[in-house]
Amino acid sequence: MSGAAAHARLTGVTRVYAGPTHVHALGPLDLDVARGEFLAVVGPSGCGKSTLLDVLAGLAAPSSGEAWFEDRRIAGTVPDGIGVVFQEDASFPWLTVADNVAFGLRRAGLDGAEIRRRVEDALGFMGLGEFARAYPAQLSGGMRQRVCIARTLVLAPRFILLDEPFGALDQQTRLLMGDELLRLWRRTGATVLLITHALDEAAMLADRVGVMSARPGRFIAFVPTGWPRDRDSRVVSAPEFGALTAQLWSHLRPESLRAMGQARA
Amino acid sequence: MSEPARQARDALAILAVLTVAWQGAYEYAGAVAVTPPLGTVAFAAHLLGSARFWEHAAATGLALADAFAIAAVLGVLGGLALGLWRYAADVTEPVLAALYAVPKITLYPVILLLFGLGLPAKVAFGVIHGVIPVTLLTLSAVRGIRPVLLRTARVLRLTPRETMRHVLAPAVLAEIVTGLRLCFSLTLLGVLIGEMFASQRGLGFLIINGINNHDVRMTTAVVLLVVVAAVLANALLLATDRTLHRG
Numbered sequence: 486m487s488g489a490a491a492h493a494r495l496t497g498v499t500r501v502y503a504g505p506t507h508v509h510a511l512g513p514l515d516l517d518v519a520r521g522e523f524l525a526v527v528g529p530s531g532c533g534k535s536t537l538l539d540v541l542a543g544l545a546a547p548s549s550g551e552a553w554f555e556d557r558r559i560a561g562t563v564p565d566g567i568g569v570v571f572q573e574d575a576s577f578p579w580l581t582v583a584d585n586v587a588f589g590l591r592r593a594g595l596d597g598a599e600i601r602r603r604v605e606d607a608l609g610f611m612g613l614g615e616f617a618r619a620y621p622a623q624l625s626g627g628m629r630q631r632v633c634i635a636r637t638l639v640l641a642p643r644f645i646l647l648d649e650p651f652g653a654l655d656q657q658t659r660l661l662m663g664d665e666l667l668r669l670w671r672r673t674g675a676t677v678l679l680i681t682h683a684l685d686e687a688a689m690l691a692d693r694v695g696v697m698s699a700r701p702g703r704f705i706a707f708v709p710t711g712w713p714r715d716r717d718s719r720v721v722s723a724p725e726f727g728a729l730t731a732q733l734w735s736h737l738r739p740e741s742l743r744a745m746g747q748a749r750a
Numbered sequence: 751m752s753e754p755a756r757q758a759r760d761a762l763a764i765l766a767v768l769t770v771a772w773q774g775a776y777e778y779a780g781a782v783a784v785t786p787p788l789g790t791v792a793f794a795a796h797l798l799g800s801a802r803f804w805e806h807a808a809a810t811g812l813a814l815a816d817a818f819a820i821a822a823v824l825g826v827l828g829g830l831a832l833g834l835w836r837y838a839a840d841v842t843e844p845v846l847a848a849l850y851a852v853p854k855i856t857l858y859p860v861i862l863l864l865f866g867l868g869l870p871a872k873v874a875f876g877v878i879h880g881v882i883p884v885t886l887l888t889l890s891a892v893r894g895i896r897p898v899l900l901r902t903a904r905v906l907r908l909t910p911r912e913t914m915r916h917v918l919a920p921a922v923l924a925e926i927v928t929g930l931r932l933c934f935s936l937t938l939l940g941v942l943i944g945e946m947f948a949s950q951r952g953l954g955f956l957i958i959n960g961i962n963n964h965d966v967r968m969t970t971a972v973v974l975l976v977v978v979a980a981v982l983a984n985a986l987l988l989a990t991d992r993t994l995h996r997g
Contacts, residue, residue, distance in 0.1 A: 544901060562904075562907070568905070569901075569905040571898050571902070574898070575898045575899060575901070575902045579921070579923070579994065580920075588906065592907075592916070
């Protein structure tokens with residue numbers, strides 16, 4: 486069995502935390518992510534969304550089942566070609582914005598001129614040009630998240646995983662960052678998987694939204710959005726947008742209720 | 751105004767306030783307690799030209815260098831070890847914090863009995879002043895590393911060595927330098943106190959000897975020189991500290 490058809494694929498993946506509590510966190514679940522697709526994943530809190538991302542990124546090994554990326558099994562390490570953006574600020578506070586963005590390229594041993602060219606390009610694309618020499622502490626949360634996205638972008642990943650990247654930002658900043666994410670997706674042609682708890686964010690950004698059940702998380706529905714490729718945050722005013730969000734909520738509501746029950750128990 | 755210019759302005763302002771306070775103390779208490787700023791500076795300059803002063807300064811410098819080196823190495827290594835070994839840290843941290851609250855001067859007789867008069871006692875006294883803060887700050891630095899930075903290191907496919915060098919080390923370095931700065935001034939304090947009470951050499955001895963001989967000029971001038979040296983050393987460490995803490 487290989488992941489030939491899909492860019493990334495999970496088959497029968499579970500994740501169980503051993504120990505006295507023995508938490509069955511995830512699955513068993515199957516997932517095919519098509520090359521170049523923008524897939525959003527929503528689910529009730531605690532359903533294992535982040536665990537799913539960890540398995541796909543190679544940050545956590547599945548307890549059973551298989552994870553594939555570009556015809557190779559993901560086992561224990563992050564495969565080349567995968568970039569991850571976390572919810573928390575992951576910029577290195579001791580480096581300038583430019584050095585943060587250049588970090589991965591330097592470790593990869595590229596030559597100076599090429600690093601400068603790529604860093605400048607990524608900074609410009611993310612609107613960070615004039616902050617190149619600033620330190621993260623001097624920037625707002627949204628700007629720091631841009632630094633982290635730029636640091637991922639320069640490495641030209643073919644599969645970008647984002648774990649609630651705008652969760653800590655205010656609503657307006659989130660909408661604008663969503664636009665930037667769409668621009669980035671169009672420009673790089675990368676496959677994108679976005680974990681989010683915000684239904685509107687998923688409905689606005691993705692080609693397809695996967696809805697997960699309460700823990701142990703499985704996929705209960707995949708909802709295609711039908712947006713054109715050159716969409717932006719203005720789709721929120723389209724009449725279909727409300728119907729789409731309502732459809733996602735109708736799938737999610739019973740699961741969220743169940744998750745609340747789990748939390749109370 | 752540029753950053754260095756602002757710092758120079760602040761330093762001058764502090765200097766002016768201190769000089770006024772000093773002159774005020776002289777006006778209030780008279781020459782039996784302190785000598786006035788101008789005369790003291792002149793005598794301090796004279797002291798800096800005498801071989802006897804430098805012998806004492808060298809004694810203090812040696813004790814301070816030994817004590818600081820020992821406290822810094824013990825503290826940083828201890829803090830790193832405790833930071834990586836969670837259980838030991840949970841047990842040790844409250845003990846260290848409690849020990850730090852002990853007025854260390856009360857231990858001085860014990861130190862003297864253990865090490866005798868002279869250099870070892872001064873060094874030991876300096877070390878017990880300086881070692882705990884740097885241990886605690888190093889410990890909290892290691893513990894305080896945000897997990898997301900280590901996850902980022904994995905995502906960027908760093909080897910364990912690269913993670914140590916490019917993520918762990920810089921993440922804790924700034925805190926450790928803050929710890930070393932505290933360690934330096936506390937170690938100096940310990941060494942000077944040691945010299946004041948049971949020593950025939952060093953700047954602490956010169957100060958206490960000046961008091962015993964009613965040589966107020968000597969006492970005030972040595973205090974001035976110690977203060978200037980300590981402030982300069984602190985400024986140097988603080989500048990490093992600021993560079994590392996950035997922003």
